[in-house]
Amino acid sequence: MRDHLVSFALVTATTVLLQSGAYAARPCAGSSGGSFKYRLGDVRYDSPDPSKADGRSTIAASLGQTPLHECVAQWPESWAGWYEGGSNLIWADCIFTGAGLTQDETVSFAVDWKSKTMYLAHTFACSDRQGSEGLATGSIKLDFNCTSAEDSSFCVLKGTTAGARPTLSITTKLASTASNTTSTCAEASKQYQSWKLENWLRKIEMEPGSSPTNPKVVSDTGPSFSLRNLADGSQLSCTPSGQNNGIFVGACQGSSGTGTSADFSFDTKLNMLDISQHWKCDDSSSFDAVGIFYMQAACDRGRNSDQFTCTSLPVWIGTGVV
Template structure:
């Protein structure tokens, strides 16, 4: 016999309670709430490029959780020479932390970036505000990790240095509430601390049965389309691919709202490296202000039923501008 109406109601109430508890007090919008959050780094590992592959990418993997249970798995890749910064410049490469299903995540998005030169891991997470319905808050923090490295089969790998007693160190990132982001400001002539959220990611391509990796370029590849939300102004852009060149897709983003601030956005996606670059430009009476964000973008690609086509989707991803 199926569940009773009463038991279903209790289950629904418990589920809704979890959602409410996931929201956090954010403050009045000008001064953020006080307090901090602790995130255990259960596992951290860096792997240098595989000598048997020609992309030359490094991989950093972090497991976040409560106690010894991983709640989020975070993975990023970039060419070794970049060291966690787009083309070795001033734009950090952000990546999504994906829920493992082992616990109820309290955040809408969890993103991390790594400065490999200083061995610093930065974490930013966003959440609903319990004291300001319809608003979101965020918190961020960083941790410098002392790594020790070795080489195996021609490839370097690094793990956190053991304590003097030979035990794994207890690593935690403490994040604190951040003020409401200030984006492109024409009056002040300032770029501010712009940030975006990528939502509704969609890409379709054809891949013959038996092919193990997509590679690039692929036949009949639509390139990505997605929604780009500029968080400081809550401006929404609809983004779509406009051209394809040697595995890289370029696209434009348009706001469907006539009341949106005067400006534009565009993107490029390197399908070989899975690197997404977004840029937003504000027109300030003839002057232009621009902000750029970069991410290692992970998506899940499933073969369509009885077809040679794959459809790729992804969870929402927070991206910060520059080094933020």
């Protein structure tokens, strides 16, 4: 089941990247009052596969009736949804399956496995604020039944007294985002920090005949991408500067005079992207924001080639609970 869920997400990512990427606008206020609802389908947690040495758990969820989005993340079991078991929540993409219609450009989720809380965030064009973008966030507490076996364990949503799947939904509410003008540093420090990541690009060369499940990498450029901070509107361009033992590091440069910059690291073994943005407000004040993302990208192999080009549709990266 675990491998099926992950494989489905990766195949879906490839399919979605081939689509037009057009999204319908939705009202950011008006009759909905800035409130939106997602139906929650299956949610499943799988403990690490004992046949693999990575020790990673898998959390997967379906959103919508069709379902419209499939959400999958993996992290070392001991982390329980928090980067290195610390204070930074791990976000991941919910991939649009192409079934039905979507009004969202990005949908992301995170799960605090200790408290069994699922968080959701999505971005979309605002039909009532032309040229602007909405961000809505929400959360839900989940109740699981867990089954342990000799070689593995898994958890699924607890059913009703009649044994049926529970009817659950996540309500999200509009969050504050940047206006057309850049927010001041003092204003941005009081807002929830998050980024829209776009233009992800990574090029990998494998040894001839290398298997995707046991890849032998000849060269890897590491990722380059752009970030737009949704709290203050700042734009950053990110490029790698080096790597050590499969972990790439790099810097993100903002526009001249904006007083902000960022650093990133990308762990190619865990697919973890760590973003840290820094603001220098004046001579005496500054603040930082950190976001962690489980990054899945579709990799296209050139015909009769051992070169892979990895890209992604836009994704949303948060900085903690919402």
